[in-house]
Amino acid sequence: MNEEMLEVKIRKKEINFIIWLIPLISLIVGGWLIYKYYTSLGPLITIKFKNSGGLEPKRSVVKFRDVEVGKVEKVKILKNSEGVLVFVRMHKDMKPFLNDTTKFWIVKPQIGLEQVRGLDALLSGPYIQMYAKPKDFTKDTFNGLDEPPIDSSILNGKILTLVSDSTYGLSDKLPVYFKHMKVGTIRKVELSENAKVKIIISINKKYAKFVNDSTKFWNVKKVDIALSKNYLQMSLPSLKELVFGGIVFDTPEKNKPLNKKIFRLYPSKSDAFANTLGRVHKYKEFIVEFEKQNSLLNAGEAVKFKGFDVGYVKEANSIYDIDKNKIISYAVLKIDIGAFMKNENEDIVKKLFKKGISVYIKQNIPLLQGSSVILTFTNKPYKYELIDGKIELKSIYKKEISIADKLSMFLDKLNSLKLSKTVDNINSLLNDTKPLLSKTLISLTKTSDSVRNLIDLNKNKLAKTLDNFNDLMKNLNKTLNAYSENSMFYKKISKTLYDVDKTMNDLNRVIIKIDKKPNSIILGE
Numbered sequence: 001m002n003e004e005m006l007e008v009k010i011r012k013k014e015i016n017f018i019i020w021l022i023p024l025i026s027l028i029v030g031g032w033l034i035y036k037y038y039t040s041l042g043p044l045i046t047i048k049f050k051n052s053g054g055l056e057p058k059r060s061v062v063k064f065r066d067v068e069v070g071k072v073e074k075v076k077i078l079k080n081s082e083g084v085l086v087f088v089r090m091h092k093d094m095k096p097f098l099n100d101t102t103k104f105w106i107v108k109p110q111i112g113l114e115q116v117r118g119l120d121a122l123l124s125g126p127y128i129q130m131y132a133k134p135k136d137f138t139k140d141t142f143n144g145l146d147e148p149p150i151d152s153s154i155l156n157g158k159i160l161t162l163v164s165d166s167t168y169g170l171s172d173k174l175p176v177y178f179k180h181m182k183v184g185t186i187r188k189v190e191l192s193e194n195a196k197v198k199i200i201i202s203i204n205k206k207y208a209k210f211v212n213d214s215t216k217f218w219n220v221k222k223v224d225i226a227l228s229k230n231y232l233q234m235s236l237p238s239l240k241e242l243v244f245g246g247i248v249f250d251t252p253e254k255n256k257p258l259n260k261k262i263f264r265l266y267p268s269k270s271d272a273f274a275n276t277l278g279r280v281h282k283y284k285e286f287i288v289e290f291e292k293q294n295s296l297l298n299a300g301e302a303v304k305f306k307g308f309d310v311g312y313v314k315e316a317n318s319i320y321d322i323d324k325n326k327i328i329s330y331a332v333l334k335i336d337i338g339a340f341m342k343n344e345n346e347d348i349v350k351k352l353f354k355k356g357i358s359v360y361i362k363q364n365i366p367l368l369q370g371s372s373v374i375l376t377f378t379n380k381p382y383k384y385e386l387i388d389g390k391i392e393l394k395s396i397y398k399k400e401i402s403i404a405d406k407l408s409m410f411l412d413k414l415n416s417l418k419l420s421k422t423v424d425n426i427n428s429l430l431n432d433t434k435p436l437l438s439k440t441l442i443s444l445t446k447t448s449d450s451v452r453n454l455i456d457l458n459k460n461k462l463a464k465t466l467d468n469f470n471d472l473m474k475n476l477n478k479t480l481n482a483y484s485e486n487s488m489f490y491k492k493i494s495k496t497l498y499d500v501d502k503t504m505n506d507l508n509r510v511i512i513k514i515d516k517k518p519n520s521i522i523l524g525e
Helices: 017-040 092-097 119-124 205-210 239-244 348-354 403-416 419-456 459-481 488-516
Strands: 041-049 061-064 067-077 084-091 103-107 127-131 141-143 157-164 175-178 181-191 197-204 216-219 224-227 232-235 247-250 262-266 283-290 302-305 308-321 326-336 357-363 371-377 390-395
Touching: 017 041, 041 067, 041 092, 067 127, 084 092, 157 205, 181 205, 197 205, 302 326, 308 371, 326 371
Parallel strands: 041 141, 061 127, 157 262, 175 247, 216 262, 283 390, 302 371, 357 390
Antiparallel strands: 041 084, 061 067, 067 084, 103 127, 157 197, 175 181, 181 197, 216 247, 224 232, 283 326, 302 308, 308 326, 357 371
């Protein structure tokens, strides 16, 4: 049995490399895809905002020129400081636009009275708007803006700054009008360092040509009523302007260049085009003390010079001096000294005090206008002093005659006239002429009856009428002799007699005609 046993050889199992080829290819393809994914990824940037503005990871996008250029990956709340950190994966081809010119802000839907903004955000949700100019890639961390940047290239228009003493109820996003057309928008309303209101507006690029150095801007949300010396002028804006409000401008001189960057915002159109004194406007604060007419002084009243507004009362305070038993008022006047300047470099303050610049209070038309401070020159020079950094002015007192006093003076003058003697003379004249006037009236009555008899074509009565008329003329002549040739009565009676004489001549021709042809009245000629 043992000799018959066969020898068994064991062969090793062969490896089938074809089975491993498929996973290997899959690994290579997967690696290639991963490599392509990461190499095609754009830079990951971080943007810091005060709040997320409703941004959602994996959904909210970044837009540049209305093209999607990135997507929000994560929103992280900052613990050590206020705000949130938004991680955004940008497209690879956006690297040249990530530099120091890049700006980001969140666009959210805003619905207002005048317009609807960010309507696309209302449908797709808030998104990040981007603006940049191409440069080398230099940054990956940015600070987001709370609102769109005020930049002429971004807003596609002209950026101008208006200054005023009040906002006049204006706010951002309100329109700017020209010829009742919307040509711009109020971008920002804020206070400047000198407590002036600064309003930044943008004018659409195609309408910027209508703005130059002569352009006037004013508030439109009001009925403009201006009381002139000769008339009352009222300007009513359109219903749209009155409801929504905004700013209106007009350019009186069309061919001027635009060099100014800052314009004044006037409260109304009448203020914008008021006839002002001087070409250069330079305001300076003065302080003045008034000892009389204190109750007439109020802040905001105008400072006038020869009918022109040259400033206003900025502050008005009064105190009672118990020792002197009188009220003293202190006022801070803001006066346009440029109204008296020939050029910008002139030292006008010294000249003003050399001419004896002074002020006094004047009460204007009751109910329509309040009091005003009148600036005048006494030609008595004096040296000025500084009080709290303000130049002190002298005040003078001018007593004004009230309407009641003027009426009383008129009555006194009327009583001083010798009216009683004049009345007696008139009565005497009437008594002397009374018989003549009575006789004249009787003759006129007879004449009237005689003319009525002409209808009957009675020639005898016509003759009698003429006799009566002659008597009338004689009586009238006697009456006229009692009056002077220069008197009004004499002139009027003379004209009447002339008209009567002309009438009688015409009547005489009619009588002659009737005498020759009696039936002419019925049959005509």
